[in-house]
Amino acid sequence: MKTGVQKIVEKYGKDKTRLMDILIDVQSEFGFIPREITVQIADDLGMSEVDVDQTISFYHFFSQRPTGKYHIFLNNSAVAYMMGRKEVADTFTKELGINFNEVTPDGLVGLFETSCIGMNDQEPAAIINNRIFTKLTPFRAKEIVRDIKEGKDIDDMIVADYGDGENRSDLIKSVVTNNIRKIGPILERNHKPGQAIEKISKMTPEQVIDEVKRSNIRGRGGAGFPTGMKWEFCRNAPGEKKYIFCNADEGEPGTFKDRVVLTERARLLFEGMVIAGYAVGATEGILYIRHEYKYLQTYLESILKAARDVNYLGKNILGKKGFNFDIRIQFGAGAYVCGEESALIESAEGKRGEPRDRPPFPVEKGYLDMPTVVNNVETLCAVVKVILNGGEWYKSFGTTESTGTKLLSISGDCKFPGVYEVEWGFSINDILDMVGAHNEEVQAVQVGGPSGAIIASNEFNRILGYEDLATGGSLIIIGKNRDILTDIVLNFTEFFIEESCGSCSTCRIIPTLLKNKLVKILNARGVKQDIDDMVEWGKILKASRCGLGQTAANPILSSIKNFRPLYEEKIQKNKVFDSGFDMNAAVKESCEVTGRVPNI
Amino acid sequence: MSKPIVATTSLAGCFGCHMSVLDIDDRILELIELVEFNKSPIDDIKKFSKKCDIGLIEGGCCNSENIHVLKDFRENCRILVSVGECAIMGGLPAMRNGIAIQECLEEAYVNGPTVVSNEEVIFPNDPELPMLLDRVYPCHEIVKIDYFLPGCPPRADLIWEALVALVTGDEMKLPYEVVKFD
Ligand SMILES: Cc1cc2nc3c(=O)[nH]c(=O)nc-3n(C[C@H](O)[C@H](O)[C@H](O)COP(=O)(O)O)c2cc1C
Ligand code: SF4
Numbered sequence: 165m166k167t168g169v170q171k172i173v174e175k176y177g178k179d180k181t182r183l184m185d186i187l188i189d190v191q192s193e194f195g196f197i198p199r200e201i202t203v204q205i206a207d208d209l210g211m212s213e214v215d216v217d218q219t220i221s222f223y224h225f226f227s228q229r230p231t232g233k234y235h236i237f238l239n240n241s242a243v244a245y246m247m248g249r250k251e252v253a254d255t256f257t258k259e260l261g262i263n264f265n266e267v268t269p270d271g272l273v274g275l276f277e278t279s280c281i282g283m284n285d286q287e288p289a290a291i292i293n294n295r296i297f298t299k300l301t302p303f304r305a306k307e308i309v310r311d312i313k314e315g316k317d318i319d320d321m322i323v324a325d326y327g328d329g330e331n332r333s334d335l336i337k338s339v340v341t342n343n344i345r346k347i348g349p350i351l352e353r354n355h356k357p358g359q360a361i362e363k364i365s366k367m368t369p370e371q372v373i374d375e376v377k378r379s380n381i382r383g384r385g386g387a388g389f390p391t392g393m394k395w396e397f398c399r400n401a402p403g404e405k406k407y408i409f410c411n412a413d414e415g416e417p418g419t420f421k422d423r424v425v426l427t428e429r430a431r432l433l434f435e436g437m438v439i440a441g442y443a444v445g446a447t448e449g450i451l452y453i454r455h456e457y458k459y460l461q462t463y464l465e466s467i468l469k470a471a472r473d474v475n476y477l478g479k480n481i482l483g484k485k486g487f488n489f490d491i492r493i494q495f496g497a498g499a500y501v502c503g504e505e506s507a508l509i510e511s512a513e514g515k516r517g518e519p520r521d522r523p524p525f526p527v528e529k530g531y532l533d534m535p536t537v538v539n540n541v542e543t544l545c546a547v548v549k550v551i552l553n554g555g556e557w558y559k560s561f562g563t564t565e566s567t568g569t570k571l572l573s574i575s576g577d578c579k580f581p582g583v584y585e586v587e588w589g590f591s592i593n594d595i596l597d598m599v600g601a602h603n604e605e606v607q608a609v610q611v612g613g614p615s616g617a618i619i620a621s622n623e624f625n626r627i628l629g630y631e632d633l634a635t636g637g638s639l640i641i642i643g644k645n646r647d648i649l650t651d652i653v654l655n656f657t658e659f660f661i662e663e664s665c666g667s668c669s670t671c672r673i674i675p676t677l678l679k680n681k682l683v684k685i686l687n688a689r690g691v692k693q694d695i696d697d698m699v700e701w702g703k704i705l706k707a708s709r710c711g712l713g714q715t716a717a718n719p720i721l722s723s724i725k726n727f728r729p730l731y732e733e734k735i736q737k738n739k740v741f742d743s744g745f746d747m748n749a750a751v752k753e754s755c756e757v758t759g760r761v762p763n764i
Numbered sequence: 765m766s767k768p769i770v771a772t773t774s775l776a777g778c779f780g781c782h783m784s785v786l787d788i789d790d791r792i793l794e795l796i797e798l799v800e801f802n803k804s805p806i807d808d809i810k811k812f813s814k815k816c817d818i819g820l821i822e823g824g825c826c827n828s829e830n831i832h833v834l835k836d837f838r839e840n841c842r843i844l845v846s847v848g849e850c851a852i853m854g855g856l857p858a859m860r861n862g863i864a865i866q867e868c869l870e871e872a873y874v875n876g877p878t879v880v881s882n883e884e885v886i887f888p889n890d891p892e893l894p895m896l897l898d899r900v901y902p903c904h905e906i907v908k909i910d911y912f913l914p915g916c917p918p919r920a921d922l923i924w925e926a927l928v929a930l931v932t933g934d935e936m937k938l939p940y941e942v943v944k945f946d
């Protein structure tokens with residue numbers, strides 16, 4: 165074990181900023197990170213043990229106790245439940261004889277919950293030993309358990325045909341399907357890799373930035389910051405080295421378009437990173453990918469290698485002296501908050517993914533304190549087309565304020581879940597039509613994932629765009645038969661509770677209080693004051709440090725705003741106060757332990 | 765006009781908050797002029813003998829008895845005040861929240877350093893005893909609480925000012941020194 169760990173640490177040059185990679189390798193080799201190894205890593209890297217512990221304990225996919233030879237991480241997103249997750253979960257617990265968060269006594273199987281794994285178009289889905297299993301059914305769960313008990317190799321457990329496109333390639337071999345339903349100028353098939361790199365090698369960096377500015381493109385990761393301006397800030401910021409990060413953390417439940425881009429248009433993405441590097445004067449790019457997409461690793465690395473072979477990456481790119489740029493892949497280890505750009509940087513430096521205070525912004529002081537651009541996968545792909553066809557061309561798509569196209573990840577109650585590239589300016593009604601969801605069967609649409617808003621049919625004429633419904637692209641369609649408060653709002657609120665980094669007291673505490681209120685209302689113990697309290701307390705979350713806490717009340721606030729009757733019909737009309745306290749439930753445990761009959 | 769009536773109790777608290785009431789020093793003479801006490805450890809009245817205006821609650825709720833007393837207070841007092849961290853947030857006793865009851869009882873009655881011997885592992889279980897709750901609850905999670913006086917314990921000055929304000933209806937003086945906690 166000792167030499168194994170030593171090898172891993174040496175593989176990363178005994179560099180403590182590569183702690184994530186070290187831990188990922190250790191976790192995958194030993195199935196968990198035992199105390200002795202933590203101590204050894206700390207020694208080898210010249211760090212304190214608690215510093216290593218901090219990183220380990222932060223991430224969902226690191227474990228300090230054995231997780232079993234086979235570890236099943238079953239996604240618990242709202243859409244997974246909509247598609248039958250409960251029955252699948254029950255089958256797993258029954259067949260394995262354990263609860264979630266437990267390992268079978270023989271150490272064979274561990275069963276765990278996990279937040280949205282970016283497969284909302286093919287739920288219920290699970291990750292088993294880094295392989296993705298989609299569209300699970302109770303029958304399939306039984307089969308999987310049987311195969312595990314027979315000791316089958318994980319790759320032999322895949323019985324469905326591999327998915328479409330590159331998912332079938334030897335380097336991926338996954339059952340995941342792309343579900344690309346609509347192709348536009350970004351996803352189009354005929355892109356010739358390297359063209360844009362050739363073009364910029366004849367331009368100055370300033371010209372590149374000008375072209376991007378001309379397109380008016382704004383970041384596709386959610387915040388919508390103008391990309392050209394971001395690059396310019398970074399270019400002008402003093403620093404010996406600069407970095408380009410591609411944010412492929414894609415943790416917002418309901419979003420999966422970056423997964424599809426990584427699978428089908430990775431060359432385009434890498435080209436976009438090269439362009440960004442050239443424009444800001446960076447020589448190193450880091451693609452930060454969520455751990456859930458680890459199944460794409462070998463494939464993506466092969467593409468990087470191929471790009472190096474033809475000198476689209478490396479030194480003196482295309483013969484241009486001083487045009488140096490290379491890319492490495494950094495995996496996360498399961499934490500939604502790491503999608504927040506400063507948390508992403510912290511994580512890539514080997515630390516807990518805790519957002520930083522801003523200012524300074526990453527463009528001034530980012531990775532290793534150097535000026536850093538963080539852009540979403542889609543933004544970087546779009547930029548390639550902007551360079552090839554010009555900013556004016558790009559502006560011909562979309563609306564005045566929202567130029568270009570947007571990749572939408574659409575899931576939930578519709579016939580054709582998947583990825584759609586549409587121009588900004590589509591209305592929700594247009595979209596429902598497009599995805600095969602009949603307006604009259606749709607109760608609500610969740611726009612922008614849990615951090616976005618849930619809207620009702622009277623607003624289906626609103627349009628997607630920064631001027632109206634800004635979105636990172638997740639749309640979840642909620643049918644008439646769904647119970648919005650339980651199926652959606654409660655699930656999303658629990659998601660935020662689970663994913664908070666815990667730094668701000670607001671974000672650490674208020675979502676739990678809101679959840680308690682919601683549960684109380686669901687249990688028919690609520691009163692009007694509870695609704696009012698939720699609205700008031702939700703506001704306090706705006707004082708949180710990052711977008712996670714700032715939006716954590718959105719599921720509750722936006723459903724109170726747009727679906728208030730759902731709350732009102734559940735509260736007690738004849739009472740102004742009810743604490744919801746239940747004496748029977750409260751004394752149950754102690755009476756059991758002491759062998760008493762409750763006398764209340 | 766008859767004097768406003770005050771009741772006080774200590775639930776899952778350490779009596780420190782009551783000590784802090786006494787810490788108003790000679791103002792206690794003024795207090796007696798200002799209010800009449802009913803159920804309270806201060807005068808040892810065990811049962812409410814009339815409706816009260818103000819109830820001061822020290823401590824949160826850790827057992828069924830606390831719940832009954834608190835509800836009794838709510839029924840008999842026009843205004844209820846949570847006094848001190850234990851009443852407001854559960855305080856020190858809430859350290860047990862998150863630890864299984866079994867473990868808590870084992871620590872107290874089997875493994876604790878002061879246990880002489882309990883080889884049969886007997887936990888107190890007389891029906892007369894209050895039943896432990898699954899966790900320690902702050903008072904406002906049981907009944908409606910009208911005001912909160914923070915501190916562990918709240919300073920005597922804060923309690924005094926609050927009482928006077930409640931009785932006279934004047935606005936409460938809250939200088940920084942009274943509510944800072946560092
Ligand atoms: C909690 C949280 C999660 C985020 N997750 C992502 C993500 O998964 N992908 C992403 O591109 N941006 C995400 N963002 C936004 C990033 O902070 C950042 O704005 C974005 O990556 C910038 O790229 P862009 O300008 O190309 O949009 C997240 C923000 C927050 C607050
Ligand atoms: S808002 Fe939440 S996730 Fe963001 S920094 Fe604060 S505690 Fe962490």
Ligand code: SF4
Nearest residue numbers: 777778780848849850
């Ligand atoms: S708040 Fe402090 S002083 Fe008051 S009862 Fe609790 S521990 Fe004792």
Ligand code: FES
Nearest residue numbers: 669849853945946
């Ligand atoms: S609030 Fe608990 S230590 Fe400050």
